[in-house]
Amino acid sequence: MPEFTQPQVQLSGVAPEIILVATALILLIVDTLIGERRNRWFLAAMATAGLVAAGGFAASTWGDNELQLSGAIALDGFASFVKISLAVFGLLTVWVGRDYLVRDGLEDSEFYALVLLAVSGMMLMAAAADLIVMFLALETFSIALYVLVAFKSGSLTSQESAMKYFLLGAFSSAFFLLGIALTYGAVGATALYGGSDPATEPGIALFLSTSPAANTGLLVLATGFLIIGLGFKIAAVPFHMWTPDAYQGAPSPVTGFMAAGTKFAAFAAILRLFDVTLFSLRAEWRPLAIAAAVATMIIGSVLAVVQDDIKRLLAYSSIAHAGFILTAVIAANDRGVSGALFYLSTYGLAVLGAFAVVSVVSGQDEARVRLTGYKGLFYDHPALAVALTLFLLSLAGVPVTAGFFGKLVVFGAAVQASYSWVVAIGVITSAIAAFFYLKIMVRMYLEESEGEPAPLPVGRLATSVIAITAVATIGFGVVPGPLLRAAEDATIFFQPAPETEQAPLGG
């Protein structure tokens, strides 16, 4: 009688996602059971607990390095790093969101549930070691975000942006799916890595290392489609059109969350997919990525200059930042991967902080989002103005803020990989970008406010978010060492590790 072997089901790789989904469901049920209450603080508290638990679990698996669930899920430092960061982003979003929703009378359990679901999808994106799982993750967080963008019920702009975001998002998902199909046609599998034997455990990386180069044509085509799908999520030019509209219409806390979280999740997938799995195809995808990076940096920073709505301005700035991070992807070396992780986590903190200030300043129903609304902010609300200045300086990459060191590491990676000319474009566009960040600062400090200063109620949660992100922005700027070390430890992938390219420097 054949011996029955119990299949090993390890779930530690997806435990954070499971925790979040479970919390989201419990949250919805609890809200229904308890019914109408005036103060529903427990909703935010539950969401907080779920995010802390998920982040904590991800932290507890730090150092593990294995494939789980038949090679569909990667449990490695890279995934853990992204998950911890995303848990923090989610937490900050929930806190800012609570104050925002209470002020505008929109508080609902759905908001928290959707944020939790979105975070779980983003986390899965970082852990996905199979294109199908990656697609599921992509859709999970995208659908949650479509609803979150439309969360300002009764606001036409909010509905309109959600519609635009949804239509274009669905379109790009189709491209991504087509890329997966073509990959399957080429490789016979959708797993990223594959096991030891191509016959039983096929995978893309294994295919590339065992097949002759002539057989990769279809895979190259597939790569192009995958770039489109992911390029949409990171808002790379020419797939950036949705960004300003969606960012403008969405509730400010959601906008901050999109900028920080979506970008991080999509870049995590890009790094794992291109810099690791498809590393040996880099001669094929690099030209595309370079073209996208250059166009993204230029278009993002140039168009931001003419915006007069702070949310649209920050949307274009987020496009430019996608371009800066792409230079690290192009570098495709260890410093590039760790640099991108460092950049994304510090960018996320700064942008969440910035949007926290924007949600406070914009006031009831976000009536005050034009740049003229920021006139003389320093004289009326000095703390808010100084905090926003700090975030803007970090986004601009001025030293002693985390954003500067982020820029240094991603640009450094590209210089090391001998792409100095791409960095030169990055440097020029950074100078252009500084102009529009300065424009906001000019309004806040150098112009007088119009009329009586309006009172701005700043909730306790929003205050703590602004304080936390401000301290982190300065802290990681002065002492970037610990975070950088964590990012470097996280880049030890268990499968084909990118060989460090020696830059042909020094003549």
Next chain:
Amino acid sequence: MNDLPFLDITLFLPLAGALLMVLIPKRLEAVLRLAALLVTTATFVVSLGVLVTFDTGTPGFQQGTELSWIPEWGIGYITGVDGVSLWVIMLTTFLMPLCILTSWTIKTQVKPYFILLLTLETGMLGVFSSLDLFLFYVFWEAVLVPMYFLIGMWGHGQRVYAAMKFFLFTLAGSLFMLLSILYLYFASQGSAAAPTFDYRSLVGTPLSLEVQILLFLGFFASFAVKVPLVPLHTWLPDAHTEAPTAGSVMLAAVLLKMGAYGLIRFGIPLFPDAARLLAPVIITLAIIGIIYGALIAIVQHDVKRLVAYSSVAHLGFVVLGLFVGTIQGMSGGILQMLNHGLSTGALFLLVGSLYDRRHTREIAEFGGLARSVPVLAGIFLIVVLSSLGLPGLNGFVGEFLVLLATYQSYGWWVIPATFGIVLAAIYLLWAYQRIFHGTISVEANRHLEDFHMREYVMFAPLVALIIAIGVYPKPFLERIEPSAKKVVRQLNNASVVPETSGLAEAP
């Protein structure tokens, strides 16, 4: 020798003071002023420790500290002082209390004003004492932000335009420097050694001539904007004119020196071949600057703008001295940095005093002031004579050395440079005549208050130093020369350099 780390204390004392001042309530304006004066005076006293313990005979770096900061990227906290930086550090700490004193007339937003001034001081001192390129860049950029706010918030007239122009010009230049620094960093990676930002190890990094030229131009972009060299000078007249008096003094006396200092410290030693090759071009630009700055100064009707353009001319002499390739030129250039800081700093302070009395800077509004404010007129005359290089005052020593060196190395090129001195006499004396001589044409000028106690305190040490350097330059030159000799050797590729300028040996 177990001295106190005078240099590091000098460096961070102002910043510590600024952080403490955040705690002082903003309505206690008198306390804030006194605190700022106390901190800057204490900084000056501590910096005297640097001067006293300075070993005259050593060409290399002394004092200073070496600590690991971000080991992942080979970034250290490394400071040190040598003959090149000693006097600019002393100049900064010396002028800062005077700037605080002249700012007694600032009445709006007193608290942020003094906090920014103190932060600025740490930034400037950091630039002059950093021996790690990363640290240097951090300080270099950190100077930008406080100066931007000083011009923008407390400036005159077109302050927003001037502040913006200042920030963008400088930032654009320095981003190219960042790119060069990154390239150099990876180029320093030897077969065994990890890449480093340590300046002392980077000197002598073998680079091909083409690479040297490109990297030199990257640094040069940043330094030439700061110096400023024609045609990158257009930010200067605006920034100097619109800034509050203390801002103008710091801009002229110290920030411009950052550019010249950068050329000596980094431009020449790191890329000696490129510097030697490009020297004729740079010298041409310097001479154009001397003539052009002087000609434009002649036609100014705003006395502050006149002084601003005179800076363009004077800095031309400094750069000329640095690149002619002899020890006289180098020492003269470095001494001229100090001289220009003293005399132009004093000129801006005097213009500030005039402005405080009459609230105008139009030369036509003055006339005959020697009758109503004889002391002010007398001091103004001494400073003007120092600025135009009258023998016996400080300006003469530096300019004479530079011209002598230019004649030795470049022959007839000295003629247009000498012509610059003649022009300086024209614009300075003519302006002096129009302001102080003749009859009093505007009634408001008849009864002006002459110097009061605060101004005596401010100008007595300045005038004393102006005369002291002019009469007995030896103690100044003998500290400069060993280090200057080292840089000249690097520029000339260790060819024969005359031992001394001769002047240091004079009795």
